[in-house]
Amino acid sequence: LGEYRQKLMPHAPSVKHLMKVLDGPAVSSANFYAFDENTMSTDAKTISQVNARCVLWMGCLTPVGGIPEATGRLMRQGRKHLAVEAEKIYDAGLPNFTTIHTEAYVTAFLNRGRIISLFDSLELEKRDPVVMAGSVHRILTMFRKNRARFLHVPNATLGGDSDCTVLLTLNDIARRLTNEKYLYVPQCIVESGRGANRDIAGVHVDDFVSKTGVKVRILPKISTKFANNRLYRNGSLQNYVEDYVRNPLIRSYEAITSIA
Structure with missing residues (x-):
């Protein structure tokens, strides 16, 4: 909901308008991402205050071929902040159901x-x-x-x-x-x-x-x-924090390089 939203979507509706929409009964989920310190975690707390019932879908944006390099850099920088941002949300104890579904390497490890x-x-x-x-x-x-x-x-x-x-x-x-x-x-x-x-x-x-x-x-x-049906069952933010971020096996897992 901050500066990165403006950079990636300069013509998107205003945050004020978005918050009014989020307060509506038809909103079942909200998608937002980590870009830097206090981005995803701040957005989660803000959205939860407006709508404590909607599912919070979070993670990082994944660059694909053909997008501008500057946009790709913005997307990539969120990955190094994802774990800390997720822990902040975990510790906040928000009433919303919270998920991390964007990172294939995380989904694979959790399953x-x-x-x-x-x-x-x-x-x-x-x-x-x-x-x-x-x-x-x-x-x-x-x-x-x-x-x-x-x-x-x-x-x-x-x-x-x-x-x-x-x-x-x-x-x-x-x-x-x-x-x-x-x-x-x-x-x-x-x-x-x-x-x-x-x-x-x-x-x-x-x-x-x-x-x-x-x-x-x-x-x-x-x-x-x-x-789709089985692998995403473990996609809650709680599982990500407890079984990935705080798992001692992660250092060995992330050190493995695939042979291309």
């Missing part, structure tokens, strides 16, 4: 148990190449190292700081190939709104196979439903 148990259920061989984005790669490298060939695929199509398996494209995977003869691909990558067996860019699995000569073995257990 490491589900990710690990699902991976174990796949019963892959050590040499089997399986596609994943960076955050899941970190989890499996940390807890299931050498149990399969973890193929970290950057979100090159979206660019910027994107790091999400659901948003990978088949072209992203094609860029990452070396000498693979086959690949295990999570179903969530090819069940987008663009049609059956198509990624978010509209590319069909058959087109990928024709182009690369690499056979695709779909992993139906890793579906969009699993990603």
Whole structure:
């Protein structure tokens, strides 16, 4: 609600108008982000005073390819302040339900148990190449190292700081190939709104196979439903603070670098 809002949305409605809208009975949630010290935490307290019932959706904005570099820098700087800002809100004990849903690496860690148990259920061989984005790669490298060939695929199509398996494209995977003869691909990558067996860019699995000569073995257990319905269950701010920010494993987790 401060200076960063004006920088990112210079033509947006005034804060005064926004606060009047937030006070209305139809408002069920409010989205706002960390940019610096006392940004997200101050906004949370202000909004809670106006509407103690709405859900507070918080985190950081993620830059994608094509946005101005200055805007990207504003978005990125919030990440180093996110933990402290979240703890301030946690300690404030606001009556609102509070969530952190924007950081893929946080979501992956908070759901490491589900990710690990699902991976174990796949019963892959050590040499089997399986596609994943960076955050899941970190989890499996940390807890299931050498149990399969973890193929970290950057979100090159979206660019910027994107790091999400659901948003990978088949072209992203094609860029990452070396000498693979086959690949295990999570179903969530090819069940987008663009049609059956198509990624978010509209590319069909058959087109990928024709182009690369690499056979695709779909992993139906890793579906969009699993990603959306199960992984976000632990997305409360309380879980983020207690099981991520204050977890002694975090230093080791964040030190793991994905091989691109």
